[in-house]
Amino acid sequence: MTEIESKLLEFQDRIDRDERIEAKDWMPEEYRRSLIRQIGQHAHSEIVGMLPEGNWITRAPNLRRKAILLSKVQDEAGHGLYLYSAAETLGIDRDTMIDELHSGKAKYSSIFNYPTISWADMGAIGWLVDGAAIVNQVALCRTSFGPYARAMVRICKEESFHQRQGYEIMLDLCKGSSDQKAMAQDALNRWWWPSLMMFGPSDKDSPNTAQSMAWRIKRFTNDELRQKFVDMTVPQAEILGIKIPDDKLKWNEERRHYDFDEINWEEFYSVVKGNGPCNRQRIEARKKAHEQGQWVRDAALAYAEKRSKKIA
Amino acid sequence: MTNWPLFEVFIRSKNGLDHKHVGSLHASDDNMAIENARDVYSRRMEGVSIWVVESKHITASDPKENSAFFEPAEDKIYRHPTFYHLPDELKHM
Numbered sequence: 001m002t003e004i005e006s007k008l009l010e011f012q013d014r015i016d017r018d019e020r021i022e023a024k025d026w027m028p029e030e031y032r033r034s035l036i037r038q039i040g041q042h043a044h045s046e047i048v049g050m051l052p053e054g055n056w057i058t059r060a061p062n063l064r065r066k067a068i069l070l071s072k073v074q075d076e077a078g079h080g081l082y083l084y085s086a087a088e089t090l091g092i093d094r095d096t097m098i099d100e101l102h103s104g105k106a107k108y109s110s111i112f113n114y115p116t117i118s119w120a121d122m123g124a125i126g127w128l129v130d131g132a133a134i135v136n137q138v139a140l141c142r143t144s145f146g147p148y149a150r151a152m153v154r155i156c157k158e159e160s161f162h163q164r165q166g167y168e169i170m171l172d173l174c175k176g177s178s179d180q181k182a183m184a185q186d187a188l189n190r191w192w193w194p195s196l197m198m199f200g201p202s203d204k205d206s207p208n209t210a211q212s213m214a215w216r217i218k219r220f221t222n223d224e225l226r227q228k229f230v231d232m233t234v235p236q237a238e239i240l241g242i243k244i245p246d247d248k249l250k251w252n253e254e255r256r257h258y259d260f261d262e263i264n265w266e267e268f269y270s271v272v273k274g275n276g277p278c279n280r281q282r283i284e285a286r287k288k289a290h291e292q293g294q295w296v297r298d299a300a301l302a303y304a305e306k307r308s309k310k311i312a
Numbered sequence: 313m314t315n316w317p318l319f320e321v322f323i324r325s326k327n328g329l330d331h332k333h334v335g336s337l338h339a340s341d342d343n344m345a346i347e348n349a350r351d352v353y354s355r356r357m358e359g360v361s362i363w364v365v366e367s368k369h370i371t372a373s374d375p376k377e378n379s380a381f382f383e384p385a386e387d388k389i390y391r392h393p394t395f396y397h398l399p400d401e402l403k404h405m
Contacts, residue, residue, distance in 0.1 A: 020328030022361065068390045075391075131405075146328050163405055164396040171398065232404040239402055 015216050020146040023089035031215055034208065035145050036092050037106075038217065043083035044101045044108035048282050050076045052116040053125060061119060068165050069122060075162065079155045086147040102287050104274065111194050113276030120173055120180075120187035126166015128188075128195040128233070134159060135229045136199065144216040167236065174240045181242070188237065189245045196260075197268045199226040205265075230258050318367040319345040321352075323359035331363050339364075 001009075008028060014021065021027055050073050057073065060066035084094055100106035111129055116122070137159070140152045173184040200222040203209060212218040220228075230249075237244050248261035270276070316338040322331035334353050339345035345364040354362065373381055389395050398405065 022324070022327050024361075025327075064390070067388070071388060071391050149328065150330060158391075160393040161391055161395065164393050164398060165390070167398060167402070167405060168396045236402060236405070239399055 012214075015144055015214075018216075019144075020149065021144050022146045030211070031217075032090050034212060034215070034217060035148065036087055036090050038212075039083055039087040039090075039148055040092070040097050040100070041107050041109070043080050043087060043097065044106055045112065046076045046080035046083060047101075048108045048112045048286060050080075051282055051285055052112055052114070052278075053122060055116050056119065056122050059119070060122075065122075065169070072126070072162050072165065075158050079158070082151040082154060083148075086145075086151045089147045098290065102283060102290070104283065107272065109198060110268070110271040110276060111198050112282060113271050113279045114190070114194050115277055118183055118187060120169070120183040121191070123166050123169030123173060123184065124187035124191040126162055126164075127170055127236070128166075128191050129198070130159060130162040130166060131233060132195045132198045132229050134163060135225050135232070139219045139225060142216075142219055170240055170242075174242060184240065185242045188242050192245050193263065193267075194271075196226055196230070196263055197271075199223070199229070201265070201268070202263075227257055230260055234258055316340050319349070319364045320367050320370060321345075321349040322363040322365075323349075323353060324361040325359055327360060331361065334358075336367060 007026060011026065011028060053069060053073050057066060057069050060069050084097060087097065088094060097106065101108065134156065137152050137156050141149055141156060143149045143152065170184050173180040200206060203221045203223045206222055209218065209221055213221070234244065234249065246261045248259065250259050252259045318336055319339055320336050321334050323334050324331045337345065337348050337352055339348050342364065346362055349362050349364055
């Protein structure tokens with residue numbers, strides 16, 4: 001056995017014993033690369049995810065809702081930071097990651113390429129998009145890489161209000177006038193399928209899943225998590241009294257799960273490739289924010305330099 | 313010894329957990345600090361990883377300023393999940 005083979009075996013043993021891998025531990029290069037890609041995508045999703053909701057901060061219906069939405073978007077900035085920092089422990093630097101986001105080399109969750117056209121979308125996003133993210137993130141709290149797992153624990157704890165505030169918006173709309181209820185239904189109609197797509201391609205088309213599962217980066221497959229989300233969410237829609245836009249959605253007593261229709265995979269891959277309704281707009285907004293913030297970063301550095309000279 | 317710098321010691325008790333501050337010690341340099349930290353703070357296998365950092369490199373918030381410093385979070389109870397009143401029959405949220 002070569003040295004690298006025995007190292008790989010030892011690494012897999014550690015994983016199989018459910019040990020956590022820490023940043024300075026030996027790890028296969030492909031494990032490192034997979035994690036950098038996944039944590040980077042996750043961080044970018046938090047940051048780009050601020051945009052669709054940021055759209056409604058100045059137009060929230062009252063001060064209470066505005067303060068809540070502002071807090072939620074602030075949390076997302078913080079979550080992006082935790083994740084970028086976790087990725088940096090693996091040896092990639094922040095500027096490289098930001099460049100990769102801006103050039104389109106790195107991906108982020110496609111859900112944020114859909115527009116937010118009504119106030120009800122703030123409800124649907126909190127309820128469904130954060131709901132789906134939580135299902136995914138709770139599973140990741142036990143991922144094998146320590147810094148990623150710890151970031152997830154922190155994020156899950158903070159995120160518990162995000163979904164509840166969204167559901168509360170939906171609940172208020174559904175208890176309101178027929179126009180308000182129609183607005184909630186319309187938001188559910190538009191966000192339901194993209195939310196299911198958040199779990200990624202189906203297992204049979206997900207080439208990285210087997211290795212990610214073997215390394216316990218992932219603990220559940222995309223389809224398992226998607227099913228869990230559907231099972232949790234259907235009764236929540238029933239309480240609201242609005243209809244999930246899927247005629248094939250039905251409880252399957254034998255499987256003890258809800259059956260649901262096939263996702264429109266053509267749409268999924270088209271949005272991933274950059275052809276969703278807002279892909280260009282989102283990246284332009286990120287680039288503009290980064291470029292227009294350059295003077296702030298420069299000024300902070302200049303100030304720090306000036307102060308250190310004064311002290312010396 | 314009086315001109316040996318002070319170091320703060322952080323120990324990770326097991327992989328998966330954060331390093332936690334356990335105390336401090338004087339040492340002539342980083343290496344001695346790590347070795348002494350091992351001998352002083354992990355004689356009973358308390359850790360799998362040690363960090364040391366010279367105390368002077370730690371910037372700390374000023375306890376006298378606490379009320380003003382932490383004030384921004386004080387009135388934002390809506391950051392807590394219990395702020396939202398949702399129906400009892402609602403599950404998994």
